Amino acid sequence: MGLEHSRALLEVGASVVLLDTNSDKLDLAKATLESEYPKNRIRVSLSDITSETAMSNLLSQLNSAGILLSILINNAGINPKYDEVSKSGMKSRVENFELADWENQLRIGLTGAFICSKVFGGAMANSQGGVIVNIASDLSVIAPNQQLYEKGDLQAGEQPVKPITYSVIKTGLIGLTRYLATYWHNDGVRVNALSPGGVYDGQEDEFVTKLNSLIPLGRMAKVDEYHSAIQFLCSDASAYMTGQNLVIDGGRSIW
Numbered sequence: 099m100g101l102e103h104s105r106a107l108l109e110v111g112a113s114v115v116l117l118d119t120n121s122d123k124l125d126l127a128k129a130t131l132e133s134e135y136p137k138n139r140i141r142v143s144l145s146d147i148t149s150e151t152a153m154s155n156l157l158s159q160l161n162s163a164g165i166l167l168s169i170l171i172n173n174a175g176i177n178p179k180y181d182e183v184s185k186s187g188m189k190s191r192v193e194n195f196e197l198a199d200w201e202n203q204l205r206i207g208l209t210g211a212f213i214c215s216k217v218f219g220g221a222m223a224n225s226q227g228g229v230i231v232n233i234a235s236d237l238s239v240i241a242p243n244q245q246l247y248e249k250g251d252l253q254a255g256e257q258p259v260k261p262i263t264y265s266v267i268k269t270g271l272i273g274l275t276r277y278l279a280t281y282w283h284n285d286g287v288r289v290n291a292l293s294p295g296g297v298y299d300g301q302e303d304e305f306v307t308k309l310n311s312l313i314p315l316g317r318m319a320k321v322d323e324y325h326s327a328i329q330f331l332c333s334d335a336s337a338y339m340t341g342q343n344l345v346i347d348g349g350r351s352i353w
């Protein structure tokens with residue numbers, strides 16, 4: 099989705115800096131965007147959002163190049179596999195969930211968003227103001243329906259589940275959003291969350307059919323259906339909005 103959020107901003111004239119730890123994905127995103135938009139508006143940085151030092155160094159590099167940031171989108175995350183089996187059983191189940199996985203996933207999804215907010219949001223608060231958008235999920239407002247993840251004829255206690263970390267991270271991002279919105283309310287930094295529903299990306303038919311039946315609009319999101327929401331949240335169109343969670347999920351969370 100980072101590619102799509104970049105497209106949304108490039109479409110309306112912004113310049114973007116994409117960060118990722120995966121160099122292949124970053125190279126592909128750069129090449130794709132450069133074929134669609136002016137090259138001088140696209141930068142990439144192979145860097146880890148969980149390193150405060152790396153984020154501070156990146157901020158210094160950008161400032162040295164005369165670039166002042168006015169938008170931060172906290173989008174990175176990991177969508178952990180839910181059907182892996184370890185010696186103790188189905189890894190995603192709470193009783194088997196490994197502490198190392200809990201800590202690693204929270205570090206990327208929540209601590210990473212905190213570090214980027216601290217470094218880049220802090221710089222915006224100190225200078226010209228700006229906006230932060232935290233990418234949460236419909237699972238920031240509802241619990242996962244574990245029936246979506248059930249497999250074959252496994253016993254109830256052995257079924258895979260959506261990992262608990264996903265709900266904790268996405269709900270935590272809403273707390274981060276509210277906290278920072280009030281913390282920086284006098285410094286010209288607005289902070290909102292966007293909670294997308296599931297985006298169709300070739301998932302298994304059985305999963306898609308089950309999920310579609312839980313969504314009033316009857317389908318998953320198309321990959322480009324969040325462009326206008328990103329443009330709204332990142333521009334003065336949302337000048338009177340801070341601390342909110344914009345839920346765009348085909349209505350799933352109202353059923």
Ligand SMILES: NC(=O)c1ccc[n+]([C@@H]2O[C@H](COP(=O)([O-])OP(=O)(O)OC[C@H]3O[C@@H](n4cnc5c(N)ncnc54)[C@H](O)[C@@H]3O)[C@@H](O)[C@H]2O)c1
Pocket residue numbers: 099100117118119120123145146147148173174175176177206210233234235236293294295296297298
């Ligand atoms: N795709 C969906 O259906 C959907 C729905 C709701 C919410 N979301 C949220 O949107 C965001 C993007 O989702 P996606 O589907 O594009 O996921 P994705 O896994 O395709 O992309 C996430 C990116 O984050 C990068 N990343 C991981 N750890 C990092 C780190 N420490 N530093 C820098 N980059 C790191 C990964 O390399 C990856 O490229 C996630 O926060 C996800 O939870 C996605």
